[in-house]
Amino acid sequence: MKTMIYKMLRRVWLAVSGRYNHLISACRFLGNGVSYASFRTGGVPYVMVARGAKGMRIGRNFSMNNGISHNPIGMPQPCTFFVDRGCSLTIGDNVGISQTALIAHADITIGNNVKIGGGTCVYTSDFHSLDAVIRASGEDLKYRRSAPVVVEDNAFVGARCLILKGVTIGENSIVGAGSVVTKSVPANQIWAGNPARFIRNIGT
Secondary structure (H helix, E strand, O other), rough: OOOHHHHHHHHHHHHHHHHHHHHHHHHHHHHOOEOOEEEEEEOHHHHHHOOOOOOEEEEOOOOOOOOOOOOOOOOOOEEEEOOOOOEEEEEOOOOOOOEEEEEEOOOOEEEEOOOOOOOOOEEEEEEOOOOOOHHOOOOOOHHHOOOOEEEOOOEOOOOOOOEOOOOOOOOOOOOOOOEOOOOOOHHHHHEEOOEEEEEOOOOO
């Protein structure tokens, strides 16, 4: 009986909090100038689009899970969207992400029907200079290297992956969980590992 009552109350709470989360998420998108067609959300993301950014755009049927209560696979953080000055973040139709960080110090483009697993991070920058002397100076951020990232249509990126600057994930390709992707993945292939390497072609 106690279990039944708990589950009923939880269902009511999820319905109420779901509407609240959607409203707050929409406000965060609006306040950052994000254009979107439609989205579903569990929880509330972190959103920061800098002044002078080229903008953030989201297509139809976007779905995101923020926090462990909305995708209980061990990652507690919300989705994070950061778009720097002069950069853009574009997300296509029917994209689903969980606890994902998309950090656009250069452009990030995500195609249609893409799935990105829990805790994955997409970094378009080294964040700091690779030169120790510069890194210790006030010029550090000025000399960091950045390059765009593209995830093409129908790609699937597993949980806890790192996608690093300059990488393209090809159409239909799969990146295994926990991979660190340092170079581009051709279409219709499976890659995995640290650093990620070719495993096999899809369908073979």
